[in-house]
Amino acid sequence: MAKFDMKEIKIVDVQVQDIRFPTSLQAQGSDAMHKDPDYSCAYVSIITSQTDLIGYGLTFTLGRGTEIVCVAVEALSFLFKGQRLHNIYTNFGQFWDRVTNESQLRWLGPSKGVTHLAVAALMNALWDLWAKIEEKPLWRLLVDMSPEQLVSTMDFRYISDVLTKEEALEILKQQRENDIETKIERMKTRGYPAYTTATGWIGYSDDKVRELCAKYLTLGFTAFKIKVGINLEDDKRRCKLMRDMIGQDNLLMVDSNQRWDVEEAIRWMQGLAEFNIYWIEEPTSPDDILGHRAILKH
Amino acid sequence: MAKFDMKEIKIVDVQVQDIRFPTSLQAQGSDAMHKDPDYSCAYVSIITSQTDLIGYGLTFTLGRGTEIVCVAVEALSFLFKGQRLHNIYTNFGQFWDRVTNESQLRWLGPSKGVTHLAVAALMNALWDLWAKIEEKPLWRLLVDMSPEQLVSTMDFRYISDVLTKEEALEILKQQRENDIETKIERMKTRGYPAYTTATGWIGYSDDKVRELCAKYLTLGFTAFKIKVGINLEDDKRRCKLMRDMIGQDNLLMVDSNQRWDVEEAIRWMQGLAEFNIYWIEEPTSPDDILGHRAILKH
Incomplete structure (x- = not known):
């Protein structure tokens, strides 16, 4: 009971x-x-x-x-x-x-x-x-919900021109048939996939970044984020340092926290391209959808 | 001094x-x-x-x-x-x-x-x-500012891909040459152009709308806004009433205050087309730029 x-x-x-x-x-x-x-x-x-x-x-x-x-x-x-x-x-x-x-x-x-x-x-x-x-843990509550229950928790008013409730339902039903039990087992044994931002705050010294990369590699992290956006030469040095520490097989992401306008974002990210950045977070105003599309295209 | x-x-x-x-x-x-x-x-x-x-x-x-x-x-x-x-x-x-x-x-x-x-x-x-x-009154403070001063009061960071400071400056310079003294005189003698929303709140009875239209016509208003969006048949009756009161030469605008999704906005406005609506305010989420463009195209 x-x-x-x-x-x-x-x-x-x-x-x-x-x-x-x-x-x-x-x-x-x-x-x-x-x-x-x-x-x-x-x-x-x-x-x-x-x-x-x-x-x-x-x-x-x-x-x-x-x-x-x-x-x-x-x-x-x-x-x-x-x-x-x-x-x-x-x-x-x-x-x-x-x-x-x-x-x-x-x-x-x-x-x-x-x-x-x-x-x-x-x-x-x-x-x-x-x-x-x-x-239950929250993730299990969500996983155990039927697709109908899940979509009933959401409001589609302002996104119905892109995704209707019926389309969302169809996507969830397909996903559910797609080997859900294996995924549940993986969550139980391996937990959530996660990346760390703790290694690359912009106010950290290079030595501290090195030390923290070593620590988080030992903890098993395979994806790392670094803050960028004040000075391009500093960012190049810090991205190189981070890439050297984590190697080529781990993921490196950057975050400029809305610092740039659209053109600056494109130019800056071209300057960091050699470090094989997986993605950039908040290159410009988070509300500027067309700006993000322009940045993505370059 | x-x-x-x-x-x-x-x-x-x-x-x-x-x-x-x-x-x-x-x-x-x-x-x-x-x-x-x-x-x-x-x-x-x-x-x-x-x-x-x-x-x-x-x-x-x-x-x-x-x-x-x-x-x-x-x-x-x-x-x-x-x-x-x-x-x-x-x-x-x-x-x-x-x-x-x-x-x-x-x-x-x-x-x-x-x-x-x-x-x-x-x-x-x-x-x-x-x-x-x-x-000075505030409008005069603004009018007396040089184009350089005006643009210096604004932040262009997130709009520079659409309008740069230099382009804004150029627009303001052209406008300034465009008979500014006549415009100043008109402001002094006729005041600000304005429309009224006071005639068409959605909770008002038809009689009250009629009474207020008569009052604001007497006051010299030539543009009127009415709230819509709960029920299309009600909106048709109220728009007709308003149009009958203000005549064909005055402007009639509507405002649905974010009520609709994109498709509903298009359908609803087609239903009100016969009343010659000058514009619609907030048909859907105010942040949905692409949605507004889709509504505009119909």
């Missing part, structure tokens, strides 16, 4: 904490646009009527302004308090729509900036809660 | 007020996505060392969540306090860049949502202050 019965459980409170870490002291997290970030978070706890059932979610920030996200979480919390979990999870996509399209708050940008970050922490906490109710 | 000397004046404080109006009580401001807005604002006052010189700016909200924008203004205010006005206005574009790219706060989305709204109120207050120092 299941430990928790969704029909009986209500959300009784939403709490949020402003948690900051002084990572800027050692240039951890530093990149071409954020030279001194204090990697921090707004940490949300969704408290239920079942005292041993709490959902946790967080949204990432760079320090200053985390209090703005916390106030946004508080402003959204009235939509969560008093709700029965059963009503939320039987139509999760509709609940998401209710939260992001609240008729007065949506003006502040439901899919943008501060309220977007606040919604992310809250929805992450709901996903965490769902997995706990089902007594 | 000028009343104010920029070199002497500093910003000593930034104050922000959360001001709300219960417009939802009479459906004022209602549209297809915001059925009960309380048209409100975060109201910013930039206090200077010159007691009779204060800059005012506001950013518009729909009620709930205005407190989030106020907290964002407070979070940004350290960038303003203590600044000499001379340093701000001699390189306004650079100051804007400093505010929107503050290394920790920019993570929250400098050109998105809550922080975007907060920056807007603060920068509007700085423009108001500038006009007061020059003892």
Whole structure:
């Protein structure tokens, strides 16, 4: 018998904490646009009527302004308090729509900036809660969902000209037939594939990059990201150093954190081509789709 | 002699007020996505060392969540306090860049949502202050600026693949030669051209729309906007009513406030074509540039 019965459980409170870490002291997290970030978070706890059932979610920030996200979480919390979990999870996509399209708050940008970050922490906490109710890790909750359940958690309004709900369903059905049991076994034995960014923050000395590459190679990493974008000659030196450390068979990626305009991005990446870069993250404004296409074509 | 000397004046404080109006009580401001807005604002006052010189700016909200924008203004205010006005206005574009790219706060989305709204109120207050120092209305401050000064107030980083600073400069120079004095005279005698949205909120009865059309025609308006997007048959009736009231020579525009996906937008606007709609505002997600192009082509 299941430990928790969704029909009986209500959300009784939403709490949020402003948690900051002084990572800027050692240039951890530093990149071409954020030279001194204090990697921090707004940490949300969704408290239920079942005292041993709490959902946790967080949204990432760079320090200053985390209090703005916390106030946004508080402003959204009235939509969560008093709700029965059963009503939320039987139509999760509709609940998401209710939260992001609240008729007065949506003006502040439901899919943008501060309220977007606040919604992310809250929805992450709901996903965490769902997995706990089902007594599974979150990845297994998702894998065990039917394609119909999965698409019901999403809102297709603004992407239906590119991908309809029916098309998404068809893709998921095909994927499911494609040897799902082997994939589940691999997740259980090998875990998530991951790359590391920890070796290449822009404020790190060459010696520190070398030392960290050695450490993460030993840990089994096969993909490494390095921050670029302030000075091309520095970037060439650092990419060479990284490539020398990790060898030709491992993957090397770069991230300029929105630093460039479109032409500069093309020129810069041509300058780094010899290091066999797997991909570039945020070469320019993340909203400039046509700009990204132009960069891709070069 | 000028009343104010920029070199002497500093910003000593930034104050922000959360001001709300219960417009939802009479459906004022209602549209297809915001059925009960309380048209409100975060109201910013930039206090200077010159007691009779204060800059005012506001950013518009729909009620709930205005407190989030106020907290964002407070979070940004350290960038303003203590600044000499001379340093701000001699390189306004650079100051804007400093505010929107503050290394920790920019993570929250400098050109998105809550922080975007907060920056807007603060920068509007700085423009108001500038006009007061020059003892001119703001439009005249802008008109009197040289093309070089105007482009220096802007940041071209993310649009340089479409419009460079040099191209913008060239456009402004050509415009300036194009009979600027006549245009200034027209502004002085006739004021700003404007359209009205006040006649067509979606929650208004047909009788109220009729009454308001008559009123705004008397006031001299020649362009009218009506909210659409919930029900096509209702929209046809309301557009016909509006067109009958304002006649064929005045302009009629519609606004669906992001209600539709791309296909629905095309179908709906074809349904309203007979009313000779001048333009449609926000037919779908405001960020979907390719979607807007697809709608335009139909």
